[in-house]
Structure formats: structure tokens, C-alpha cells
Amino acid sequence: MEYICSKCGKRESVTTRAAKCECGGLWKLDFKPPKFSLEDVDKSEWSMFRYRKFMALEDESWKDITLGEGMTPIVRFDENVLLKMDYFMPTLSFKDRGAAVLMSHCKAIGVDSVVQDSSGNAGNSVAAYGAKAGIKCEIFVPEGTSPKKINMIRAHGAECTVVPGSRDHCADVCRSKVENDGIFYANHVYNPFFYEGTKTYLYEVYEQLGRLPENIVIPVGNGTLFLGVMHALDEFMESGVIDHVPQIIALQTETCDPLLRAAEQGLDRYVEMNVTPTIAEGIAIGKPMRSEEILEYVYKYGVRFIHAREDEILDARAALAEKGVYCEHTTAANYAAYLNYCRKYGETPDCLITMCGAGLKSDH
Ligand SMILES: Cc1ncc(COP(=O)(O)O)c(C=O)c1O
């Protein structure tokens, strides 16, 4: 299997340890799955690896590494809203989908030590799957990261380095370690295998409902769930599984919206901005590294961006909790954004919202 550089088109074996191309471009995976069909789903496998026929897996490493991720239920919240309970995961967030595949890839190519930067959840996932795979991990998180996420990273035996400053600065510190020390960068944004996991989100929805909902709300920081869903939509359209794409509703916060601003202006790259703090720590990404790819999809599929208003996130979290759903702040931002979307565009029925992170992790 090979990577293709998204900038210069150079090809490279996926066994490379290089996090990106020499020209600075990020890798894309040269992989075309067979036509999607429910008949080819392995119904005897009770994890997202039931879709492995459509996933880029090099060998059977996933069998030793899976923690039973995926297969999360869809729950009706009210007449218009369905919740996909993606915090019902081994480490309590949707990032397990990506990390299970990424760490299987690391195992398959013989990597024994990795670094990763994260707002917490992706770090939790990489640390857990690293522990299962016997791969040493060092995770960099920004100051202010929920202590429970830090404790969990350390509980899995990973080293956790708390970096003063913003989430973007934390990524810079980790990336200089990758460049200077040559350690493998097991990163959810850079490594394309991660998206092979997050795309199962949409496969599952389709298998569970027998269709796709008309509206799908997705949080966008670096866009790992967003891009996974877009890849799956491409596959569904090409396979003739669907004849139109649902309305994708992408959200960012008011204090960190470099992609929303770019989409408003029709730009092909994120807008530089000063990021001020948000309680939605998971989407506080000022410099999304795959912004060009994200924005291409925004225009291709008519994605609409919407703000989660900072002063409405806690109310949204409370409204969900009052109906038994205890999610983290970043996840509540999805519901806050949905309510904001309804105010702007009117009643929005048949809407799927991801419950992508658990409440206990962000209690601080
Ligand atoms: C709970 C939660 N939701 C959403 C996101 C955003 O994911 P991404 O940055 O890949 O868009 C994150 C990222 O850490 C997260 O932890």
C-alpha cells in the first residue's frame, strides 16, 4: 500500500516513518475499497472491524489490538434528533475508531515507540491502544487539559507532557520532537490510517438505520470525524448506496472558527486568527492542518458551518443531562450548534448528532 503526497503527488510506501512528505504536504492513502455493500459486512465481528473489507488494513494486527470499539447505538432524543452514542467507547470518545486502526498500522510496520499531541481524547485513545499493542507512547497535551484525561493517559503507562500555552503551540512542540528525534508521529491529523477508522461512523449509521439521516451534525477542530465521514460519503456515492448526500452541519465555536470564516469567504485554506479560550477544548484548533481538504469537501457537498455559541454550551449540556445523556463540553457544543442552526434555518428534522465524548472526562 502507498501514500500519495497531497501537495506534490509523490508516492511513498506506507511503511515509511516520515510523518509527511519532504515538500511539507500531508499524506493521503492510495486505497480504493470495493463497492460498499451490507452483504460484505462481517456480522460475526462485534466491533467496527466488521467493516474491514472496506478498510485499509495491512494485516491482522487489529485482532490483537481491538478493544471492542464501534457498534455504538443510535438513540432517539426527541422528535427531530437522533443521538449516536459514540462515547460508549473503550476510552469514552470517538477517537478510538481512528486510534484502533492507526495503532494497528504501527504494529503492522513494526513501530515500537510513538509521540502524539492532543487535547486529551486522542491522546487517551493512542495511549490505550498503544498499551494493548505494546507500543511506548509519549503524549503532549496543552495546559488546562482536563485532569481526568491526563490521569487516564498515565494510567495506560504513557508519558504525558503538559505544555504551557495553546493547543496549537502544544502541537508545534510535539512536531519539533518528531523532527529532531525521529520518533514516529502517531497523530490523528497527519496519519491517514486514522480516517480509515473514523469513516466507520457513517458505515455504522447506515447499517443501523438502513439509510442515512437527512441532516448530520459534526464537530470540526482538525476534522478527523468530518473527513472520515466525507470519505465514507464519497464511497457511498460511488457505490450507488445513496443518491444524494445528507446536509452536513459542521460546527465550530465563536472563539475558534478558522474554517467557518474561510467557508464564509469562499477561501481554500483556514483563516489565521487569535484563538481565545473555549470550554469546548476538543475543537480549539486554530490551525487545522488539513484545512484545504476539509474546505474542498465543504464546497463539494454543500456543507454548512454553524457556531456553537460559548454561552449556550453549558445549557445544552444540562438539557442533555436532564434526559440522561452526560456528555463532555465539546460534545454538548454539537447540540448547542444544532439549536443555533434551527434558529437560523428553521426546524431541522431527521438530524443525527454525535455524542462523541463522555461527561465524566471534562468534569473540572
Ligand atoms: C469530544 C471531542 N469532540 C470533537 C473533537 C474534534 O475532533 P477533530 O479535532 O478531529 O475535528 C474532539 C477532538 O479532540 C473531541 O475530543
Ligand SMILES: [Zn+2]
Ligand atoms: Zn510532496
